[in-house]
Amino acid sequence: MRKRDPKHEASLNTLIQLLPEHIERLLLINDHHNSEYIASEVLASLVRARYSVQSDLLGLITRALHRRVIIGIHACIRRNETLRTLAIGNSELVQDTASYFWEKFFEDEQLVPNYEVRFGVYLQDRVIDYMRHLLTEENTRESMDTFTSIDEEGNSSSYIDTVSDDLDDSPEINVMRLQDQSRLMSALVNLPQKERNAFYFRVECKYDWVKVAEFLGCSIPKARDLLNLSIEKLQGALK
């Protein structure tokens, strides 16, 4: 069973002994460097248990946490190129993501949900879920695996089988390795899953081709081709 941070546990136990007026005052502290600042994990525990549901205090706690959710989502968008691009075309991205976040928050039935352990990490993870959902909706590109190639005699074969099988890493890979990590990952996010995973396994994790193919569930030549396709697209995206 996952446990809360003992510091948060202690803070929670102290907090619930306080008078509502005192808690209300603490809720106004927004500077997390302040020693009296209530951690979001603690607020999340109180909201989850509907602490003080008979009074307005629960509403105040919920408002304080929601404020942090909005700030957190906004921060995630600022730190992510793909999200920034998505936000340009969707003025309601923050509120849609916030609604998604709370839906997941209320659905969680674990004894100690992860938002009570590391709220910021949990929030970013939900933002990523929502980003993936948006990208899936937006991405109408077909996977290369489904493309077919027709030769001069009219015989069709899977496109992927026609790509040459070069077993050495190309010089482009070495260039890619020098790229700014977040920029590279941001470009990868926009590739089809198999292609981005091929890149990640081979270039980032440096697995041998046997492993890469095994993880991707395909042959080594196919894995190579997926990598080549990803590199080709990344070069375009990173220019």
Added chain:
Amino acid sequence: MTNTFKVEAKYIVENFLMDYPNPNTKDWSTLIDTHPEFAQEIADAAIFHGSFNDTNINEDVAFDQKAYDATISQVLNHVYQTPSPSVLEANQKIEAIKGPQIKIISITIGIGPYPVLLNGILAGRILAPNSVLNSLSNFLKVPILALQQVFQSKFEQSVIPSFKSTESKPEVKTNSKSWEAAVRSLELSADETVRLLKLSDED
């Protein structure tokens, strides 16, 4: 890929992030090596998490009041109109404790063979020390905060005794009894009293 498979992969990644909030490629590779069957889902999570840069997020930016206003009512409605699943679960588990079980649980969670104390705690009449709450929480597998909510609610809903007209004014208890008062009222041996009172030492 089945939904269960996806959920399992998600669970693994989310728990990994709780232990490694800022994982590097080596950490992700170790996770892939531990769960090769979820290699693709893990790689995908690594890519998406890696796509966030380390810009200082504490810099001042205008708070998105519009997004806040557009969603707060929905959140408040949910909070006030739906019961907490953890409190509901705690309530069900507490309601199920009956008869001889009370004595057995009292012993298991360290109170000893004094069901009257556990009965009082479960009904919200006695304030349990944190160590007892902790043991009860582990035993019932429900969060402490949920237990406290149930006890508080039970105390508030407890029947107010009726009084026949006498010369004195009726008194209704508005607070639960302290652990110390509850223990002392049992008039146990000195050793047992000390042992039980020590349970509240961490408070």
